[in-house]
Amino acid sequence: MSLAQDYDLPDGPSMSPARMTWKFLRDRAGTVPAYHQEYGDTFSLRILPGPRTLVVFSDPADIKEIFAADPSQFHAGEGNAILKPVMGEHSVLLTDDAEHQRARKLLMPAFTGPSMRAYQPLVEAIAKIEVDSWHDGDTLVTLDRMNAITLDVILQVVFGVTDEERLSVLRPKVNRMVNIDAKMLLAWSYPRLFKLPPWRGYFKNQQEVDELLYAEIAERRAAHDLDGRDDVLSRLLRVGASEGETPLTDAEMRDQLVTLLLAGHETTASALSWTLHELGRDPEILARAVAAADTGDDAYLEACLKESMRLHPIIDFVARTLQSDQVVAGRLLPRGTTVTPSIMLSHSREASFADAHLFKPERFTAEKVAANTWIPFGGGVRRCIGAAFSLMEGTVVLREVLQRYEVTADAVAPNKLRNITNVPGDKAPLRLTMR
Numbered sequence: 001m002s003l004a005q006d007y008d009l010p011d012g013p014s015m016s017p018a019r020m021t022w023k024f025l026r027d028r029a030g031t032v033p034a035y036h037q038e039y040g041d042t043f044s045l046r047i048l049p050g051p052r053t054l055v056v057f058s059d060p061a062d063i064k065e066i067f068a069a070d071p072s073q074f075h076a077g078e079g080n081a082i083l084k085p086v087m088g089e090h091s092v093l094l095t096d097d098a099e100h101q102r103a104r105k106l107l108m109p110a111f112t113g114p115s116m117r118a119y120q121p122l123v124e125a126i127a128k129i130e131v132d133s134w135h136d137g138d139t140l141v142t143l144d145r146m147n148a149i150t151l152d153v154i155l156q157v158v159f160g161v162t163d164e165e166r167l168s169v170l171r172p173k174v175n176r177m178v179n180i181d182a183k184m185l186l187a188w189s190y191p192r193l194f195k196l197p198p199w200r201g202y203f204k205n206q207q208e209v210d211e212l213l214y215a216e217i218a219e220r221r222a223a224h225d226l227d228g229r230d231d232v233l234s235r236l237l238r239v240g241a242s243e244g245e246t247p248l249t250d251a252e253m254r255d256q257l258v259t260l261l262l263a264g265h266e267t268t269a270s271a272l273s274w275t276l277h278e279l280g281r282d283p284e285i286l287a288r289a290v291a292a293a294d295t296g297d298d299a300y301l302e303a304c305l306k307e308s309m310r311l312h313p314i315i316d317f318v319a320r321t322l323q324s325d326q327v328v329a330g331r332l333l334p335r336g337t338t339v340t341p342s343i344m345l346s347h348s349r350e351a352s353f354a355d356a357h358l359f360k361p362e363r364f365t366a367e368k369v370a371a372n373t374w375i376p377f378g379g380g381v382r383r384c385i386g387a388a389f390s391l392m393e394g395t396v397v398l399r400e401v402l403q404r405y406e407v408t409a410d411a412v413a414p415n416k417l418r419n420i421t422n423v424p425g426d427k428a429p430l431r432l433t434m435r
């Protein structure tokens with residue numbers, strides 16, 4: 001066993017853990033760059049509950065080491081335990097070790113290249129219906145409209161519900177379920193609160209969503225056309241046997257579906273909103289993107305998305321908690337430390353991205369982006385399962401919008417941290433001009 005003085009925790013700001021936790025939860029965009037400025041690439045933060053130590057990393061070599069480290073000693077799931085009452089104990093986001101491996105193995109085939117191509121036509125149709133409802137001269141409340149698109153994509157492409165009557169029952173309930181604020185997060189830590197209003201209503205709604213999902217799963221298992229269906233749920237139901245694994249049970253399936261919903265809905269909507277906002281602020285880049293939409297140059301549209309995810313990381317850090325003493329980036333850190341690659345700091349390094357404060361999609365077409373510098377989807381065995389899905393979805397939506405409208409943003413959108421997602425605080429209003 002190591003002695004405490006052997007540990008080599010980096011310096012960091014000295015303030016009470018309560019104050020630091022508050023700042024970390026409320027204003028990372030304001031505080032983390034300032035800590036970086038003062039303490040350099042690696043620094044420590046003391047965070048509640050515990051308090052426990054978070055060591056923040058931003059050098060690409062250190063981040064590479066953390067992503068490649070042994071997942072049995074670098075747990076990601078336990079840090080997300082607060083989400084258990086909603087996502088469920090089997091969620092791929094919350095589990096570690098063998099259970100996590102099994103979930104990844106069963107989920108992955110539904111998120112590979114060929115599956116992406118199969119989903120694309122339905123995503124196009126959903127985006128078209130939304131853009132059809134817009135008018136010349138409208139001011140678009142971009143975040144709300146992108147949320148509407150990405151919610152329908154999850155319901156139709158992931159859950160495979162395309163029947164309009166069922167959709168109209170599911171939409172408001174699922175919307176309520178994903179609309180989680182700090183008050184609801186509190187109840188997740190103290191589940192007994194779910195017996196009291198307003199938490200009781202939220203919990204009841206969640207139970208209703210669960211019932212609908214279980215009914216959908218049962219019906220789909222029995223569907224005679226299961227083999228021919230393209231949605232994610234149907235693919236998951238088909239996958240088990242062919243992977244040589246016991247197929248997912250109904251309870252596991254429910255937990256993974258809710259996880260995909262919560263992980264994939266607002267994240268993609270926010271990425272799209274930031275991208276359209278940046279295009280709306282730069283007529284020259286907008287003109288290139290419009291031309292790309294007209295000529296089917298999806299690579300340029302995808303570069304716009306990637307660059308906006310760099311400049312506005314939707315999730316700004318990922319975390320791994322050490323299960324034993326470990327040497328990380330040359331420092332001996334004690335068991336229980338949470339090592340935290342900072343997506344925000346990685347993306348703003350001048351050494352990795354010259355003029356890092358500027359929106360320049362060409363970085364992702366003309367230049368080679370070095371490994372472990374652009375990490376909006378995290379990395380290693382926990383890298384976002386939906387990365388290719390969200391890029392496909394985002395590219396399709398940008399194409400549908402820009403083929404019909406030019407967009408203008410009159411003001412710079414402020415960043416707002418909503419739970420763990422960074423969104424445009426003013427919902428990124430855009431003026432629409434029909435082309």
Ligand code: HEM
Nearest residue numbers: 093263264267268271314318377378379382384385386390
């Ligand atoms: C712009 C959109 C998105 C962003 C920025 C994003 C970002 C992330 C990040 C940072 C992680 C944690 C990775 C790590 O710990 O290394 C993650 C995990 C995850 N994401 Fe995404 N995500 C997006 C969209 C999606 C979509 C569309 C889906 C599914 C439909 C999805 C499903 C998941 C799942 C299941 C995990 C857990 C993976 C695991 O723990 O093994 N995400 N995502």
